[in-house]
Amino acid sequence: MNKNAKTYDVTVIGGGPAGLAAAISAHEQGAHVLLIEREDRLGGVLKQCIHDGFGLLRFGEKLSGCEYATRFMHKLEETDVEVRALTFASRIEKTDEGFLLSLIQSSGFEQVKSKSLVLATGCRERTARQVAIHGTRPAGVLTAGSAQYYINILGQLPGKNCVILGSGDIGLIMARRLTLEGANVLGVYEAKAEPSGLMRNIYQCLVDFDIPLHLSKTVTEVHGRERLTGVTVSAVDERMNPIPGTEEYIPCDTLILSVGLIPENELAESLGVKISRATKGPECNQDYETTVPGIFSCGNALHVNDLVDYVSESGENAGRAAAAYAKSGHEHRLKSVEVKTDKNFGYIVPSHIDLPAKDSVPFFFRTSKTRGRTRVKAFMDGKEVFSKVFAGLRPPEMEKIEIEAAKLQGAGPLQFTMEVDEHEQ
Amino acid sequence: MNSKEGKELICIVCPNGCRLNAAMGEDGQLSVTGNKCKRGEKFAQAELTNPTRSLTTTVRTSFSTMPWLPVRTDGEIPKKLIGDALKELQSVLIEKNLRCGEVVLTDLAGTGINVIAASDL
Numbered sequence: 406m407n408k409n410a411k412t413y414d415v416t417v418i419g420g421g422p423a424g425l426a427a428a429i430s431a432h433e434q435g436a437h438v439l440l441i442e443r444e445d446r447l448g449g450v451l452k453q454c455i456h457d458g459f460g461l462l463r464f465g466e467k468l469s470g471c472e473y474a475t476r477f478m479h480k481l482e483e484t485d486v487e488v489r490a491l492t493f494a495s496r497i498e499k500t501d502e503g504f505l506l507s508l509i510q511s512s513g514f515e516q517v518k519s520k521s522l523v524l525a526t527g528c529r530e531r532t533a534r535q536v537a538i539h540g541t542r543p544a545g546v547l548t549a550g551s552a553q554y555y556i557n558i559l560g561q562l563p564g565k566n567c568v569i570l571g572s573g574d575i576g577l578i579m580a581r582r583l584t585l586e587g588a589n590v591l592g593v594y595e596a597k598a599e600p601s602g603l604m605r606n607i608y609q610c611l612v613d614f615d616i617p618l619h620l621s622k623t624v625t626e627v628h629g630r631e632r633l634t635g636v637t638v639s640a641v642d643e644r645m646n647p648i649p650g651t652e653e654y655i656p657c658d659t660l661i662l663s664v665g666l667i668p669e670n671e672l673a674e675s676l677g678v679k680i681s682r683a684t685k686g687p688e689c690n691q692d693y694e695t696t697v698p699g700i701f702s703c704g705n706a707l708h709v710n711d712l713v714d715y716v717s718e719s720g721e722n723a724g725r726a727a728a729a730y731a732k733s734g735h736e737h738r739l740k741s742v743e744v745k746t747d748k749n750f751g752y753i754v755p756s757h758i759d760l761p762a763k764d765s766v767p768f769f770f771r772t773s774k775t776r777g778r779t780r781v782k783a784f785m786d787g788k789e790v791f792s793k794v795f796a797g798l799r800p801p802e803m804e805k806i807e808i809e810a811a812k813l814q815g816a817g818p819l820q821f822t823m824e825v826d827e828h829e830q
Numbered sequence: 831m832n833s834k835e836g837k838e839l840i841c842i843v844c845p846n847g848c849r850l851n852a853a854m855g856e857d858g859q860l861s862v863t864g865n866k867c868k869r870g871e872k873f874a875q876a877e878l879t880n881p882t883r884s885l886t887t888t889v890r891t892s893f894s895t896m897p898w899l900p901v902r903t904d905g906e907i908p909k910k911l912i913g914d915a916l917k918e919l920q921s922v923l924i925e926k927n928l929r930c931g932e933v934v935l936t937d938l939a940g941t942g943i944n945v946i947a948a949s950d951l
Binding site (some may be wrong): 452455456457458461462467468469471472474475476478479556557558559560585603604605607608609612613711712802 | 839840841842844845847849883884886887888890897898900901902909912916930931948949950
C-alpha cells in the first residue's frame with residue numbers, strides 16, 4: 406500500500422445529483438471530501454435533461470435538469486471539496502483504516518485512502534438484449550438516454566421515423582423532443598397494460614403531439630441489415646407473451662428503448678455489499694449505510710427514483726452519515742430491525758433500521774400494481790406505528806412516508822401492510 | 831378525451847398529475863373536478879381556452895467544449911406558438927460565456943417571454 410497516499414474522510418463516487426448532494430452535505434458536517442466523476446463535467450444524466458419539471462419539491466420551481474444540477478454545482482464551488490473529473494475508480498479495497506481507492510485519471514494512476522465511501526454511481530438503461538428483442542443488429546436501435554445524448558449534447562438527430570418501445574419517462578420525454586426537432590414519432594409501444602411513466606408526461610409529451618400510445622403491445626423483431634428498416638410489433642397476453650397472429654410490420658429507421666433502469670452497483674458488489682433483489686440496489690439502513698460498515702449508497706444506485714428531489718435528499722442523508730462515520734465510527738446501536746412488507750409492495754427502502762433511530766425516518770416505497778384508495782399501515786411488535794390513506798397508488802410513482810423515531814421501538818420486525826380503504830365510496 | 835360530461839385532462843403543474851374533468855356549464859362557468867389544489871382549476875381554464883407550455887430546447891454555441899446550450903422559456907408560451915418559437919431559436923448563436931439564468935433571447939415569438947440559459951457556459 407502506498408504510505409504517501411492522500412487521506413480523505415469521505416469519498417463520493419459519482420458527480421450526478423446524488424453525489425453532488427452527498428459531497429456538499431458531508432462537507433457541511435466538517436468532513437474532508439473527495440468527489441470523483443468519470444466524465445469531464447459534473448451533473449450526471451442531468452447534463453442532458455434539458456426538459457423541465459425538476460426541483461418542484463425542493464425549490465418550488467420548475468427547473469430544467471441542467472439548471473437543477475447547476476444550483477448544486479454553484480454550491481459545491483463555495484466549498485473546499487476536492488473535485489476530480491475525468492477520473493475513474495477502477496478498484497476499491499477495504500483496509501483496517503477504511504478504504505483504499507485506485508484511481509485512473511489524466512495525470513496517471515493514483516491511490517488514495519478514505520475513511521468512508523458514498524457510492525452515488527447512478528443507474529444504467531436496460532438494453533435491447535435484456536428485453537429479448539431478436540433479429541439482426543442494424544444501426545438505429547438505441548436507448549432513450551442515448552437518443553437524448555445525441556440530440557441534447559451533440560445536436561444530432563438519431564433518426565427520422567421513430568418507434569419507441571416502453572413508456573418510461575425518458576421515452577416519453579424523448580417522444581416530445583424528437584417531434585420538436587423534426588422527427589416523426591410513429592408511436593409508443595408498452596408491453597404492460599398500463600403506462601410506466603408519470604401521467605403528466607403521457608399528457609404533455611404524447612397527447613400534446615398526437616403521438617399514439619399502444620398498450621399491451623411490444624416489439625418482437627427488428628429488421629434491416631445496415632440500418633433499421635422496420636420493426637414487427639405484436640399484441641401480448643397478461644403474462645406479456647406475444648400472441649401469434651397479431652404481428653404488424655411498421656417501417657421505421659429508429660427504435661428507441663425506454664424499458665427500465667437498473668441501479669449500477671459494480672463497485673458495491675466488488676466490496677461485498679449485499680444487493681436487494683427487490684430494488685437491485687444495496688440493502689441499507691435509514692442512513693443509507695450498506696451491509697458493509699462505512700459504505701453508503703444513495704440516489705439511483707440505491708433504488709431508481711422518479712423525482713430528482715428525492716435523489717438529492719438521499720445523497721444528503723448518505724453524505725451526512727458518511728461524515729459522522731468518518732469522525733467517530735458508529736454511535737452506540739442497540740439493534741438492527743428488519744423492515745418487511747406484504748406482497749402488495751413492490752419494494753421499500755430502507756431494508757432495515759438501526760435502533761435507536763433519530764428524529765423521523767423516511768421510507769420510500771412502490772406498490773406492486775395499480776390500486777385505488779389504499780391504506781398503508783406499519784406495525785412494530787403488533788402495535789400500529791403508522792397509518793395513512795392514499796387516494797391511489799401506481800408502480801411508476803414512488804411514495805414517501807415518515808415515521809417518528811420515538812415510535813420505532815421494540816424487537817421488530819417493522820411490518821408494512823396495504824389494504825383497500827374501507828371508506829371507499 | 832372528450833365526453834359528454836366534460837374534457838378529461840391531466841394536470842401538468844406538479845408531479846401529482848391529477849386527473850381532471852373540466853366541464854363548461856350552461857352559464858359559461860367552468861367546473862373542474864379531480865384537482866387536489868387550486869392550481870388545477872387554473873390549469874384547466876387555460877387548457878380549454880389558450881393552452882400554454884414552457885419550452886425547453888438547445889441553441890448553438892461557438893464553443894467546441896459545449897456546442898449546444900440548454901435553454902428554457904422563463905414562463906409559458908401559447909402552445910400554438912411553439913413552432914414559431916423553435917424556428918426563431920434556430921438562428922441563435924451564443925458566442926460568449928454565460929451564467930445559468932442569463933437571458934439569451936427576449937420576447938420569444940412576440941410572446942413577451944424571455945429565453946434563459948439553463949446551464950453555465
